[in-house]
Amino acid sequence: MLSTRGAAAVTPSMAILRGLAPDGGLYVPAAFPQFTLQEIASLASMPYVQRAHVVLSRFLPDFSAKELKDAIAGAYGTGFDCEAVAPLVRVGTRAHALELWHGPTLAFKDMALQLLPHLLTLSARKNGEEREILILVATSGDTGKAALEGFLDVPGTSCCVFYPKDGVSQAQQMQMVTTGGRNTHVIAVNGNFDDAQSGVKRIFADPAFAAKLDAEGKVLSSANSINFGRLVPQVVYYFSAYADLLASGSIAPGDEVNFCVPTGNFGDILAADYARKAGLPVGRLICASNENNVLTDFIRTGVYDIENRPFYKTNTPSMDILISSNLERLLFDLSGCDGAYIARLMGDLSQKRRYAISAEMLEAMQARYWAGYAEQQAVCEEITRTWREDGYLMDTHTAVASAVLRAYQAQSGDARPGVIVSTASPYKFGASVLGAIAGSGACEGLDDFACCRALCARTGVPEPEQIAKLPSLPVRHKAVCGKADMAQAVLDAVCG
């Protein structure tokens, strides 16, 4: 694997163990495996876990077949509510939805965070790291629970999550504080998300803290989305979607498919690009944003500009983001693997809060990508329309992609099959979905759980057990700390 900023190459397991390269760059494959159409067609008759094995073994050559088989079985076995793991569902006649939310926390982060702990512990072993790995996470809601569930009772690891005390939804807080397991810790911070995030960054940068942990036989690591171990599991489901289209006779081997992806940190859509680079017949990658549409402008103009750009809090909170860290991997690819050039662009971003790519890079990007955005009102209308016309209930993030795919199809006349990447269960954002379908008055006076029950009563779409049972689960994590006391809170939690 190479660093996007030019540091020395390492093995995949080392890239996963390190997360970030020593020069601050992100790890990318030095060369992409190449799947033939015949190999891709053979996936059609396989279950998801076997598809995952075929794809991952080619991207992670320093992992043995047995290691990957066990890791995949551990990740996608019992935690998912259907054997398809990532089922492809028809949405009317215009599209398919690739549902990535059948895991334990009902959002697509599970696809990567269920596998990452296994890859990380294997990577540690391969590289002589014998200490227990302590994962530290600051969360604004969703990532924390997905990390907790992923690392829950995984031997050789523990996971400590900080969330802003009054800064997450009631359902999100309950999801986290009711987590079981012997190695999970959840701590509320008296402060906002930035306080929690800064506190975690300070702990990572503190050598005295590292020494204290080392004395206890522990070492810090991160489950951040820049880790290649979070990206590579996401490549699998694009192959799987294509295999499902083959299996249903919707396409023939070699036909191209467009994917429309609701985008925040650019990890999910980049994984589709990596599938394409490995030989999957991918047509257009459609990058769907909300009001925070810095990526729409970038893909249309080649200028990434966050100076003077307002930050909107929307009904798609997982996409409320202005700096999409995984974009660096695309830039590296478009530049012909020019690490010095990428280091310069990233320098511009942190100093001038903007950068511009060359005309050739823009042209190459636009040959692969198209971009659009949907505002909150349009998102609500898309949920209502898709429910009414197609009988398909989608969450707000999925609705952004659905609306943008609709706009793309109308404008381009592109008749290739379109797949909407569906990133959350409608019940994960039940209040917004109920408000869209029944009018905002329907949510008045209801908490998140009552909104979900009302949504179920109104639509007949079954409410996932993870949500329904949440109000009755015992609260296991009650720790609260000041924003200056986070390091001590970690030590109190993990060192007993």
Ligand SMILES: *Cc1c(COP(=O)(O)O)cnc(C)c1O
């Ligand atoms: C994280 C997330 C996204 C954005 O995915 P990226 O890989 O960050 O682009 C979209 N939808 C949901 C529900 C998410 O949790």
